[in-house]
Amino acid sequence: MFKKILIANRGEIALRIIRTCKEMGIKTVAVYSTADAESLHVRFADEAVCIGPPPSNLSYLKMSNIIAAAEITNADAIHPGYGFLSENAKFSKICQEHGIKFIGASPEMIERMGDKASAKATMKAAGVPTVPGSDGIIESFEKCEKLAEEVGYPVMLKATAGGGGKGMRAVWKKEDLKKAWESARQEASAAFGNDGMYMEKLIEEPRHIEIQIVGDSTGRACHLSERDCSVQRRHQKLTEETPSPFMTKKLRTDMGNAAVKAAEYIKYEGAGTIEFLVDKHRNFYFMEMNTRIQVEHPITEQVIDYDLIREQILVAAGVPISGKNYTPQLHSIECRINAEDPYNDFRPSPGKITVLHAPGGHGVRLDTHVYAGYTIVPNYDSMIAKLITTAQTREEAINKMKRALDEFVIEGIKTTIPFHRQLMDEPDYVAGNYTTAFMNTFKMNEPEEE
Incomplete structure (x- = not known):
């Protein structure tokens, strides 16, 4: 069993993990940004390390700072909670390379299931029902138009790297497809640096x-x-x-x-x-x-x-x-x-x-x-x-x-x-x-x- 777990998160989920660790007799390390110095997860962990200023990209998303905090406190595992780095294949891999157990999915699993198009293909192969639609990223608007006709309106355009509703557009008729295609790609590119799109049949009253x-x-x-x-x-x-x-x-x-x-x-x-x-x-x-x-x-x-x-x-x-x-x-x-x-x-x-x-x-x-x-x-x-x-x-x-x-x-x-x-x-x-x-x-x- 682990001797010490670093919680690479904040707020209620960090506190939630600390509670279970204490009940299991495992020492805990909290990490925090300067904005979270007064948070309860900092107070109730056995140790706490400041990992940067308030912006997430300079603290809770800064992998090098989190790994450094784990190393200086001799943590043998990291629990990422949800959000932040919890589904980041690169972070899972870095933990492996540093001999720290990532309490979450392996880098391969995150990559396989994190990309929506490859996840769908995997589930199809497993015999799990999937929504009718594209088999992968749609290469052009022409292919998008053809596929929409085959699947049948209404359809849903989705960013392959999406999350939080960004890069998603419901399209109810052919005349609206071009505008939806362009705006969804633009939004996905701005939010994720990836404008890859796929399409699914829109499920009614889901x-x-x-x-x-x-x-x-x-x-x-x-x-x-x-x-x-x-x-x-x-x-x-x-x-x-x-x-x-x-x-x-x-x-x-x-x-x-x-x-x-x-x-x-x-x-x-x-x-x-x-x-x-x-x-x-x-x-x-x-x-x-x-x-x-x-x-x-x-x-x-x-x-x-x-x-x-x-x-x-x-x-x-x-x-x-x-x-x-x-x-x-x-x-x-x-x-x-x-x-x-x-x-x-x-x-x-x-x-x-x-x-x-x-x-x-x-x-x-x-x-x-x-x-x-x-x-x-x-x-x-x-x-x-x-x-x-x-x-x-x-x-x-x-x-x-x-x-x-x-x-x-x-x-x-x-x-x-x-x-x-x-x-x-x-x-x-x-x-x-x-x-x-x-x-x-x-x-x-x-x-x-x-």
């Missing part, structure tokens, strides 16, 4: 449902059931739940089997997520694989009583998995609390938190790194907390979430707490009747007078 998997060094994998992540804004998830209200026993079995087949086909080692689009007829199609821990992993932990970070560490240390597939016996919902103003188009709201009262009680979990007096800096992702409620039924989990949101007080900045509170009363959400287009018609009520 749900975004992912299957959590874990694989070990023997080539075995198991699944830990599904999470429904369909409530999104600009391709960014807002809330997640498990089990999905759209799921049937047969669909869970079929999707779970497909996810395990995918993981075992590529001999995946570690925790990962196979993401699917599911259409209104419950046909499911592979979308992408995340070769890291997910933001929304706590809801899976809550419904099957399983520490995913612990499992990641054990697998990285060579411990085989149990091989058991799981079905949730409880219901869990996560609300991502962001420092954003939901009454003002979710505009970021950095600043100092003057008052904070955290909700509590049975079945309430709060993962956060913030406290009263903490300053939210504008340099990083706006998520400041994850509020998770767990109960016997979905109705009870929603009612518990309403109560917890009512208790959750954050002053000094704007947050998405009012959005989530309204969502929990939205008839379509309460009925489980939502797709990835849900937020297109969602309107915030007028703010209450203070």
Whole structure:
């Protein structure tokens, strides 16, 4: 087992990893930018190393500084969390070269599954259902036009190096294809330095449902059931739940089997997520694989009583998995609390938190790194907390979430707490009747007078 793990991340996920390491008797090293000197992950780690100024490219993305921090503290492993360098093949390889265990996917696995076009080809070969579309990067607009006719409108153009909704365009008719092709390529080039595009059939009324998997060094994998992540804004998830209200026993079995087949086909080692689009007829199609821990992993932990970070560490240390597939016996919902103003188009709201009262009680979990007096800096992702409620039924989990949101007080900045509170009363959400287009018609009520 590892003696000391450096956490190459910040905020709530860094704190989350530190907690499990402490429970396992493993020493921890926090890294931080000068903007994060007062963050809780710095306070609760056994050691902390400053790795640069606030901009990510000069700190959390600066590989040489992170490796240097691992070497001077004698860390024998690095956990990258999510985001930043968690799916960076070069960083995974550098860790290998320095004799430091990267608690995540191998460089080869990240490269294979990180590029959407090659991931799709791999899944096709594994016998996992994929969305009809191009077999790889589309070489020219002429080929794009021809393929759109073959696949049939509507189609979706996607950047092969994409993420966060950048370089994506839905095209409903032939006349709009040229403009969408040009603007998507331009956006992809600016965001990723790569304007390669591929095309997929646009799935109508899709749900975004992912299957959590874990694989070990023997080539075995198991699944830990599904999470429904369909409530999104600009391709960014807002809330997640498990089990999905759209799921049937047969669909869970079929999707779970497909996810395990995918993981075992590529001999995946570690925790990962196979993401699917599911259409209104419950046909499911592979979308992408995340070769890291997910933001929304706590809801899976809550419904099957399983520490995913612990499992990641054990697998990285060579411990085989149990091989058991799981079905949730409880219901869990996560609300991502962001420092954003939901009454003002979710505009970021950095600043100092003057008052904070955290909700509590049975079945309430709060993962956060913030406290009263903490300053939210504008340099990083706006998520400041994850509020998770767990109960016997979905109705009870929603009612518990309403109560917890009512208790959750954050002053000094704007947050998405009012959005989530309204969502929990939205008839379509309460009925489980939502797709990835849900937020297109969602309107915030007028703010209450203070």
